[in-house]
Amino acid sequence: MDMAINRELFIHCLETTCMLGSEPVFSAKIAAARAKRYPFETSPRGQLQEWAQDFTETDAYPPCQIGGNFAFAVGVSGMLMQSHLGSIDFLPALPPTAGPAGSAEGLCARGGFEVDLVWAGGKLRYGKRPVGLDLKPGESRAPRPDF
Secondary structure (H helix, E strand, O other): OHHHHHHHHHHHHHHHHHHHOOOHHHHHHHHHHHHOOOOOEEOOOOOEEOOOOOOOOOOOOOOOOHHHHHHHHHHHHHHHEEEEOOEEEEOOOOOHHHOOEEEEEEEEEOOOEEEEEEEEOOEEEEOOEEOOOOOOOOOOOOOOOOO
């Protein structure tokens, strides 16, 4: 999957520079780098070969399993925050193994929100007090300075 993502990135960068009509030197560098990429190939078993060499099941795993990396990050962030149907739910599935306290920074919620969380005892915290939010769609609220 990483070769496909990389290939798409080159294509979109070239299309963008062409649409904007700018950065001809940068466009030339992108095109040259794109030309050096390994082509998609089919392995002897008929599978799409994502790597420069064919890996078999008895070989060591390829250097990076990007799909698994993304899935893990999505799973962890989903335990800490979920945003859908016009609401943001904090700590919807915090596992007991998360420890008595913890934090997460830079979680992205639908609607362009970036969220930092702090929890203790399985409850969302701000300072030393638990936080209770009851927001309607489109409404926002910041903790009071004396909270």
